[in-house]
Amino acid sequence: MNIAIITGASSGMGREFALQLDSCLGKTDEIWLLARRKESMEELSSLLRTKARAISIDLTKDTELNQFEEILAIQNPRITVLVNCAGVGSHKIFTGQSREEIESMIQLNIVALTRMTMLCLPYMRKGSKMIQFSSGAAFVPQAAFAVYAASKAYVYSLSRALEQELKGRGITITAVCPGPVNTPFISNAYEDSSGFSPLKKITIAKTSCVVKKAIDDCKRGKSVSLCGFPIKLLYLSTQSVQNLILRFWKP
Template sequence: MTERVTLITGASAGIGAELARIFAANAHRVALVARRADRLETLAAEIKAAGGPEPIIIACDLARPESVDEIVAKLAEAGVEVEYLVNNAGYGLFGRAAEMDRCDQLGIIDVNVRALTDLSLRFADSVARLRGGILNVASIASFLPGPGMAVYYASKAYVLSLSEALHQELGKKGVRVTAICPGPVPTEFQLRAGFEPGFDSAVLNVSPKEVARQGYQGLMNNKRLVLPGFGVKIVPFLLRFFPRGFILAAAGAYQQRQR
């Protein structure tokens, strides 16, 4: 029988590393994907020392179109089959879209949208065969437009939409598909994006460990959507009561304060 594995992207730090820890703690063998091999090796050693199954390390950059082919080849070489897929890798950049580097912004789409979609479609059959699941890390940004971070917000809206559709489609095959939508989380994502958290971020903030815990439980319970933290839970509810134009202006003002 082929060994089952949980594939986790963006596993070198933050929410991804915490997701790797919680899956491993629940007896899942994990395959860790990220750009930085040294970070993955450190995390793998930690998981193994804690008594978890030995992780598989796949160092690659998901912004490269051939990266998913490399992941598939590495898993085949290890003789494992994906039971659970965790699409956590992603990044964003602050600034006005028309004034920022075009290639940098297309890179956001490559990682947040293309790679996530490619992995989800590539492993849909194995996940269905093993009655596993897909956990996609979206964002509270999925629910509204984001002037000042336009491409990132749009990419996360895509992630949420795709996840909900796959929840419906693949659910008929016994597959669990969950989208988790955290607010600003204190991770390296904020540093890369150029984000400076303030009081409003503190209201929405939940630790990476808690986000991972709720994401794992939500997936295992086949929840369509997980909103970690009270502050995050009320945002989609409140958005129903305001015109789209007002939300657009408010989101733009919020992003301006972060710069």
């Protein structure tokens, strides 16, 4: 059985991925939707042509990830696409955040994404594709978004390195690095609108555009997906030297 897996499918860009991939998946029998809110994923399933399975899972819980590992072992699917989209952010100064807030962000954005990548790779074959949700925040350290930006720098670095390691297996990885996108993430991350700078307001992107660009870039096997001029400029000005090194780096 060929499947696509999308984490963070109950909302925002994960939900949009399911809707857009539905019409361009090719030989995929099922889409597995992963997040905590089952009703929202069931409502989404009803909109899809491809058969969908809504799996309620808290990705920060080791026991629930172990259960998912067992499901994979029993079903033994071929994973054609993995979209690691689940993520949270909190826009506050470091000392204003609770230990729980910081640790749950690290647990979801870093630990769970790494674990999902490890769990799914054995089921991926030549031609399989992985989309990892990083952020434009990966390119520059951000005060008041310190842990979030650092977690996305981790995702970016992991994706670029794995891309090199997996080339020989014919598996591609695309790191999606958007600037601000119009999803519930914004209202969850910002306690009040004063923290959301005018620059961010001007550059905010549409969910559908970011996801369409990510799917197009993934199809072309691109390492990084950037949507819109401001984020491309930020990328070029911060990552050019690193890209040059990566081009000649042999693992």
